[in-house]
Amino acid sequence: xxxxxxxxxxxxxxMPDGDNRPRYICKHCGKIHYENPLIVAxxxxxxxxxxxxxxxxxxxxYGYWTVPAGFMELHESxxxxxxxxxxxxxxxTVELGxxxxxxxxxxxxxxxxxxxxxxxxxxxxAGDETLETRLFHPEEIPWPEIAFESGRIALKExxxxxxxxxxxxxxxxxxxxxxx
Amino acid sequence: xxxxxxxxxxxxxxMPDGDNRPRYICKHCGKIHYENPLIVAxxxxxxxxxxxxxxxxxxxxYGYWTVPAGFMELHESxxxxxxxxxxxxxxxTVELGxxxxxxxxxxxxxxxxxxxxxxxxxxxxAGDETLETRLFHPEEIPWPEIAFESGRIALKExxxxxxxxxxxxxxxxxxxxxxx
Numbered sequence: 001x002x003x004x005x006x007x008x009x010x011x012x013x014x015m016p017d018g019d020n021r022p023r024y025i026c027k028h029c030g031k032i033h034y035e036n037p038l039i040v041a042x043x044x045x046x047x048x049x050x051x052x053x054x055x056x057x058x059x060x061x062y063g064y065w066t067v068p069a070g071f072m073e074l075h076e077s078x079x080x081x082x083x084x085x086x087x088x089x090x091x092x093t094v095e096l097g098x099x100x101x102x103x104x105x106x107x108x109x110x111x112x113x114x115x116x117x118x119x120x121x122x123x124x125x126a127g128d129e130t131l132e133t134r135l136f137h138p139e140e141i142p143w144p145e146i147a148f149e150s151g152r153i154a155l156k157e158x159x160x161x162x163x164x165x166x167x168x169x170x171x172x173x174x175x176x177x178x179x180x
Numbered sequence: 181x182x183x184x185x186x187x188x189x190x191x192x193x194x195m196p197d198g199d200n201r202p203r204y205i206c207k208h209c210g211k212i213h214y215e216n217p218l219i220v221a222x223x224x225x226x227x228x229x230x231x232x233x234x235x236x237x238x239x240x241x242y243g244y245w246t247v248p249a250g251f252m253e254l255h256e257s258x259x260x261x262x263x264x265x266x267x268x269x270x271x272x273t274v275e276l277g278x279x280x281x282x283x284x285x286x287x288x289x290x291x292x293x294x295x296x297x298x299x300x301x302x303x304x305x306a307g308d309e310t311l312e313t314r315l316f317h318p319e320e321i322p323w324p325e326i327a328f329e330s331g332r333i334a335l336k337e338x339x340x341x342x343x344x345x346x347x348x349x350x351x352x353x354x355x356x357x358x359x360x
Contacts, residue, residue: 035254036254076286078282098349169348
């Protein structure tokens, strides 16, 4: 960030009055430009016990497998974001179940939020950011080829939750690369 | 948003290639400026059954009561953000319990995430954004004077959860004003 998005003048990194951390400030118009973590929403889509994964057609992690997930947009709820990403990346329609995992991905400046996803029909395909989409039995999941640590956590947590009652929400923290 | 924060030139609102919604684009340097929802993290701080609320010293909702909550910063986790806000606004140290409520505040472009908070000692005060901080027995909570719909939901959910086992996480959606 080098210029003020409000007036176009140069900005500087300084501590505003009454604040306790440096911010990008425009000395021309006074605007303070805050930077905050982004939300990534996704789901683990399941049909008849099998899990739908997408092989990524984009960097980072081109060619690796992932659960459908992406940046939450304005004007949508978390479940709407997770369902939209599933439709865009995996061309699959899901009914969303409970929110079951939240992952702080601190170095990537992201929070990843995962829902259970119920595929009403085994209909899916490859969206623009996807090379291939496939249903995996739990024992077939290609663990070494999972793109992101947060997705690996979501998959493990989902499989763990199948075995217990009232699983609730798991809160995790990783330092690895986020989704871009 | 009127100018590119990367090169300072004018931006325009257009649909990028391969996208499905308009974005602020700089035609000079090519940068696409995405806008996404912000995360507000907070907690319901409890000491010996009583709940700590803060009377706001800032707009919006000056003079109304709220649970401690505020914008998540970079380089911190969700629980760290909720604990920091509690320290800043209520001058209280909390050990965070489970994440128990998530509220989509769509028109405010925010997602509010609430944790249970355990106050080890009944020590608290008024931070810069707070007029007064006080412990309330559940029957004393000033419901008509609660600042935000999301905070009201968090308080009701917290009180409901006291009566049940394994409460899990509640997912809510409101259209009212967010925290600023």
